[in-house]
Amino acid sequence: MFTIYNFAVRLTSFFLRILSLFLPKIKLFTEGRKEVFPYLQENIADGDQIIWVHTASLGEFEQGLPIIEKLRRHYPNYRILVSFFSPSGYEIKKNTASADLICYLPLDSTKNAKRFLKLVDPKLVVFVKYEIWPNYLRLLSAKKTPTLLISSIFKKNQIYFKSYGGFMRKALESFTHIFVQDSQSVQLLKNIDIENTTISGDTRFDRVMEILERDNSLDFMQRFKNQSRIMVAGSTWPEDEEVIVPYINSDDTSLKFVLAPHNIKSEHIAKLKSTINKKTILYSEIRDNDLADYKVLIVDTIGILTKIYSYADISYVGGGFATGLHNTLEPSVHGIPVIIGPKYQGFKEAEDLVALGGILVVGSKSEFKTVCHQLENDVSFLQKTGNINSSYVSKNKGASIQIIEYIRTLL
Numbered sequence: 001m002f003t004i005y006n007f008a009v010r011l012t013s014f015f016l017r018i019l020s021l022f023l024p025k026i027k028l029f030t031e032g033r034k035e036v037f038p039y040l041q042e043n044i045a046d047g048d049q050i051i052w053v054h055t056a057s058l059g060e061f062e063q064g065l066p067i068i069e070k071l072r073r074h075y076p077n078y079r080i081l082v083s084f085f086s087p088s089g090y091e092i093k094k095n096t097a098s099a100d101l102i103c104y105l106p107l108d109s110t111k112n113a114k115r116f117l118k119l120v121d122p123k124l125v126v127f128v129k130y131e132i133w134p135n136y137l138r139l140l141s142a143k144k145t146p147t148l149l150i151s152s153i154f155k156k157n158q159i160y161f162k163s164y165g166g167f168m169r170k171a172l173e174s175f176t177h178i179f180v181q182d183s184q185s186v187q188l189l190k191n192i193d194i195e196n197t198t199i200s201g202d203t204r205f206d207r208v209m210e211i212l213e214r215d216n217s218l219d220f221m222q223r224f225k226n227q228s229r230i231m232v233a234g235s236t237w238p239e240d241e242e243v244i245v246p247y248i249n250s251d252d253t254s255l256k257f258v259l260a261p262h263n264i265k266s267e268h269i270a271k272l273k274s275t276i277n278k279k280t281i282l283y284s285e286i287r288d289n290d291l292a293d294y295k296v297l298i299v300d301t302i303g304i305l306t307k308i309y310s311y312a313d314i315s316y317v318g319g320g321f322a323t324g325l326h327n328t329l330e331p332s333v334h335g336i337p338v339i340i341g342p343k344y345q346g347f348k349e350a351e352d353l354v355a356l357g358g359i360l361v362v363g364s365k366s367e368f369k370t371v372c373h374q375l376e377n378d379v380s381f382l383q384k385t386g387n388i389n390s391s392y393v394s395k396n397k398g399a400s401i402q403i404i405e406y407i408r409t410l411l
Contacts, residue, residue: 001167002110005134009109028087032104039103040119044079052081052122054105054131057089059327063151064128066206066400068098074404075411081120085131092302108133117143124411126150127175134167137174146410149178150403151203153348154185161188169194176410179403181348198406201399202349208333209397216310220283224256226292229313229376232258234305235326236318240341241272243368244316248296249277250369254376258308260299262318262326269300306330313382314375320344320361328359335390337375337382339368349392358388 020027044050051071055061061082072080082099084090094102106112113135125140125147127133132149140147149172159165160172169192172178179200180186186197224230233244236259248257261272273280278295291297299308309315315331320341328350331338342363344350353359360375362368375382 002134002138005167006109009107009135013107013109025087028091029104032087032090033106036103036106037115037119040101040116043101044119049078050081050101050120050122051075051078051124051126052083052120053099053126053128054083055085055089055128056131057084057086058092059089060128060131061089061093062207062327063202063204064126065098066203066210067126067150067403070400070404071407072098074408078123078411081122105133108135110135110139113139124148124407129153132168132171134171137171141174146176147174148403148407149175150200151181151399152178152185153181153202154188155346156188160192177406179399179406198402200402201396203399203403204327204329204349205393205396206398206400208329208393211306211310211330211333216307218304218307218311220286220291221258221308221311224258224291224294224297225311228256229254230256230258230311231314231316231372232260232305232308232312232331233316234260234309234318234331235262236260236316237262237322238268239321240316240318241275243321243341243362243365245272245275246365247369247372253372255314255372256294257296258299258312259296260305260308264300264302266300269298273298309336310334312336314372315339325350328353329393332358332389333393335386337385338389339371349396353389353392356388356392358385358392360385 016026016030020030053064053068055064068080068082079100081101083103083105085105090104096102106116117139122145125145127149129151137147154160159168172194178189178197180197181202183199186199189197233240236244247253259272261268269282273282276296279293280296280298281289281291281294283297283299283301299305309331312331312334314337316339317326317328317331319325320343325340325344325347328338328340332353338359340350340359340361342361344354344361350359354361360371362371
C-alpha cells in the first residue's frame with residue numbers, strides 16, 4: 001500500500017509543479033518547499049534538541065500556539081520547530097517569535113520524510129487536529145519518537161472509519177497518544193481499536209482566553225467608538241457583505257460598523273466602500289481624521305481583528321454564506337452576541353453555541369435586519385446572549401494544561 005501511496009504523492013508533486021506556473025498560491029507551495037532542506041541544514045546544529053510541532057495552516061497554528069508557548073516555557077533547553085503545510089499559514093507566520101525554526105513540511109514521500117527526520121531528529125512531535133501523514137508517522141513510530149495528535153475531532157464519515165480505510169487507520173495507530181475534543185471521537189476511535197486517547201477539549205479555548213489577559217487597546221477604535229454601540233463584522237466574504245451592507249445603508253440602525261473583510265485586496269476594498277452610502281473611512285486613511293464623525297470603518301489590513309473585537313457590542317463572523325465559517329471564539333470570549341450565516345455545520349463550537357443561544361444564525365437580509373433590531377433594542381437580550389458565549393469559552397478552557405502534563409511523562 002505504501003508503494004501506491006508514494007506513487008500518488010509523486011504524481012501530486014508533478015501536477016503541483018505544473019499548476020504553480022499559473023497559480024501564485026501553488027507557486028508559493030512548491031517554491032517554498034525547495035528551501036526546506038537547505039534551511040534546516042543551515043539552522044540546526046549538532047546537539048540541538050528539537051520539539052517539532054506541525055500545523056496545516058494559520059488556524060491550526062493558533063490552535064497549537066498555547067502548547068508551543070508552554071513548551072518554550074517548560075523546556076527552555078529545547079528548540080521549537082513549527083512546520084506548515086499551507087502557504088496561508090507559513091507566509092503569515094514565517095517570522096513569528098513563537099518558534100525557533102519555521103518551515104514548510106515537505107510532501108509526504110518516504111524519501112522526504114527520511115531526509116526531514118534525519119535533519120531534525122525530533123525528541124517529541126506534536127501534530128495539530130487533522131494532520132495525518134503516513135510516511136512521517138511510520139518512520140517516527142519506527143524510531144520510537146513520542147508523537148501526539150492534539151485538538152483532534154473525528155466524524156463517522158471520515159476515511160478511518162470506512163471499510164476501505166485500513167491504510168489511514170494504520171497511520172492513526174502510530175500516534176503515541178491522541179487528545180480529542182469530545183466523547184464521540186473517543187468512541188469512534190475505540191470502534192477501530194484505538195484506545196490511547198484522552199478528552200482534553202480544544203486548545204483554541206486556551207488561546208482565546210489569553211486574549212483577555214493582554215492589552216487590547218487601540219487608539220483609533222476608542223476614537224471611532226466615541227460612546228456609540230458598534231458591530232464588528234470580521235472575516236467577511238462578498239456573500240456576507242451583501243447581507244450586511246443593506247442594513248448599514250438603512251436609516252433605522254443606531255449602530256456604527258467595523259468591517260474587516262477576508263479579502264483586503266485594494267480592488268475589493270474599493271468596491272465594498274463604493275456600496276456604502278454612509279460616511280466611511282478605511283483604516284489606511286485614518287491619520288488625524290476625526291473618527292467620531294464616521295459611521296463605518298473598513299479595516300484594510302490584517303493582524304488587529306482580535307483587538308478590534310474587544311470594542312464590539314455585537315459581532316458578525318463571516319464565511320457562513322460562503323466557503324466556511326471563520327473563528328467565532330475570538331468575539332465570543334469578549335461576552336458579546338455573535339451573528340453568523342447558515343453554513344456552520346462541522347464547526348463544533350458554533351454548533352454548540354447555536355444550540356445554547358449565544359450565536360444567532362441568519363439566512364437572509366431580512367433575518368439579519370430582524371436580529372440586529374432585537375439586539376439593538378433589547379439590552380437584556382443582548383447581555384444574556386453575550387454572557388452565554390463568554391461562559392461557554394471559560395468552561396471549555398484547560399486543554400493545554402492536560403496535554404503539557406502528559407508531555408511531562410515523555411520528556
